Amino acid sequence: MTDLLPQMHPPRILVVDDEEGIREGLKALLSQKGFWVEGSGDLEDAVRRNESHSFDLVFLDIRLPGSNGLDGIVPLRKGSNPPEVVILTGHGTVGSTVEAMRKGAFDVLEKPFDPDRLIGVATRCLETRRLKGQVDNLKGRVRELTSTELVGQSDSIRQTLQRIHQVAQAPDTTILIEGESGTGKELVARCIHENSARSQGPFVGINCAALTENLLEAELFGYEAGAFTGATKEGKDGLFAAASGGSLLLDEIGELPMNLQAKLLRVLQEKSYRKVGGVKDHPSRVRIIAATNRNLAQLVQEGKFREDLYYRLHVISIRTPPLRERPEDIPLLAHYFLDFFGKQMGKALTGFTEDAMEDLVEYTWPGNVRELKNAVEHAAILCPFGLIGDEHLPHWHGGLPGGGDVIPTEALELPRDDRSLKSMERILIERVLDEMGWNISRAADKLGINRTTLYNKIKLHKLGKRPMRNPLGV
Ligand SMILES: Nc1ncnc2c1ncn2[C@@H]1O[C@H](COP(=O)(O)OP(=O)(O)OP(=O)(O)O)[C@@H](O)[C@H]1O
Ligand SMILES: [Mg+2]
Structure with missing residues (x-):
């Protein structure tokens, strides 16, 4: 048995052919390869046996006594985990091949068979089936674990989910979400909103790093008529008004200018805000969710973020763990x-x-x-x-070193013109291979990729052992 087919039990194959010689021949050939094989002489018997034995693969002759093998494909493939069907034909016409594939056959083999081809088809078919099984399994788990569309099964993601459900129950509490870029902070904010009593209200987000201080203030709180040059005559409501009854995500809160930090603190303390140029207090009816990929505590220490605001925001914090x-x-x-x-x-x-x-x-x-x-x-x-x-996959995905000592860039030959990632990857791989004396395992280890990937990359970049370079590597 090849290690292509790592299964608990040997794969089960049913050979359906009315000619005993063919049945026995195939049984002998396939059993030799470690498959568990049964034979059947007619379609009705085959369908019945499949119902009770659930085979992985059925070789099905097209000409059977009293029936056409093609009519067996659909009944054999009923159920939740049906076998793959390979049609055997001595009379291979394009028409029957097309019909077989349309009905769900995996492949069509013409008699007389070449044993290698037959084993090849069986192996490929069973491998596909194994992968399909894995995918179905994972898809099922994805569905199961994505009630909030936040996919993951690790302990840290489970903790995050638990936190989301806890904080969703307290619809007015301010929340701080901390995590590296791309870890799902905005997604977590949306999940909190959708699971909270505010879900019928709006979810509005703003990136605090994207606007200048004045624009950001006007965007957040709105402005009165004539508040500043360029302000519209009627004035304008801001995001606090737009998000009323819902949630307001202040993304990249670490970038909020000091002056606005003071204003936000006031909103949190007094639950009201003032438009730019206004004197009237408007009640704030939003839940504030702040997010940052910076270390806010450190920003506080460095005097770049107000400590009092930090504690106001930090009532409840959620960390989105890096992948x-x-x-x-x-x-x-x-x-x-x-x-x-x-x-x-x-x-x-x-x-x-x-x-x-x-x-x-x-x-x-x-x-x-x-x-x-x-x-x-x-x-x-x-x-x-x-x-x-x-x-x-993007060719850079496995090409980044996983860590280790720093190689000074001066020691790498960087081409003058071609600074594409692909070219950098080739240089780095070649360099590491040289350093490791072309020991593939050690080089792969050093590069933080697996050996197969390294072999593929050697092929891709057409690399080969080079004569010894001078000790400085330049
Ligand atoms: N656990 C997850 N399940 C499903 N999709 C996720 C998950 N985490 C992140 N994503 C997806 O990854 C992408 C990045 O997530 P998101 O924008 O929420 O990250 P972020 O932490 O806000 O990043 P940034 O700091 O760069 O703003 C989004 O398309 C998001 O839907
Ligand atoms: Mg974000």
């Missing part, structure tokens, strides 16, 4: 995004090859979930159908 701390979430997220992009692009993308998934899990994802999502989108665009392989 590298929870690699067990990567397969789930990758399948989730693949499903999403597959549907969006109308493509039948069934999953990832083992190598591709290994690479995804091994990479450290400095851009966190957003980077993973982008990588899957990239792969979904490049892959026409079926499984995502290494070659569809």
Whole structure:
């Protein structure tokens, strides 16, 4: 048995053919390869046996006594985990092949068979079935774990989910979400909103780093007529008014200018705000959710963020963990995004090859979930159908070193013109391979990728051992 088929039990195959010689021949050939094989002489018997034995693969002759094998495909493939069907034909016409595939056959084999081809088809078919099973399993788990669309099964994500549900119950409490870029802070904010008593109200977000101080203040609180040059005659409501009854996400709160920090503190203390140029207090009816990828406590220490505001915001805090701390979430997220992009692009993308998934899990994802999502989108665009392989993933994904000693850049030869990532990757890989004396395992280790990826990259970049370089490496 090849290690392509790591299963608890040997795969079960049913050979349906009225000619005993063919049945016995196939049984002998397939059993030799470690498959568990049964034979059947007619369609009715085959369907009955399949119902009680649930086979993984059925080889089905097209000409059977009193029936056409093609009529057996649909009944054999009933149920939740049906076998794959490979049609055997001595009379292979284009018509019957097309009909077989349309009815759901995996492949069509013409008699007389070439034993290698037959084993090849069986192996490929069973491997596809195993992967389909894995994908269905993961999809089921994704559905199960995404009541809030926040995908993950790691302990840290479970804690985050638990926190979301707790804070959702307190619809007025201010919340601070802290986490690196791309870890899902905005998603968490939306989940809080959607699960809270404010879910019928609006969810409004603003990036505090995106506007100048004056514009940000006007955007947040609104302004009265003639408040400043360029202000409209009627004045304008701000986001506190727009989000009334709902939630207001103040993203990148660490970038809020000092002057506005004071104003926000006042809103939190007095639960009211003033428009720019106004004298009237308007009640604030929003829940404030603040998010940051900075270390706010440190900003407080450095005198860049008001301590009193920090404590006001920090009533409840939620941390969105970086992806590298929870690699067990990567397969789930990758399948989730693949499903999403597959549907969006109308493509039948069934999953990832083992190598591709290994690479995804091994990479450290400095851009966190957003980077993973982008990588899957990239792969979904490049892959026409079926499984995502290494070659569809962005070529930088496995090429970044996982850590270790710093190699001074002066010691690397950087080409004058071509500074593409691909070219940098080639240089780095070649350099590490040289350093490791072309020991693939050690070089792969050093580069933070697996050996298969390294072999693929050596092929991709057409690398080969070079004569010894001078000791400075230049
Ligand atoms: N656990 C998750 N499940 C599903 N999708 C996720 C998850 N975490 C993040 N995402 C997706 O990843 C992308 C980035 O997430 P989001 O914008 O919430 O991150 P962020 O922490 O706000 O990033 P930034 O600091 O750069 O603003 C979004 O498309 C989001 O839907
Ligand atoms: Mg964000």
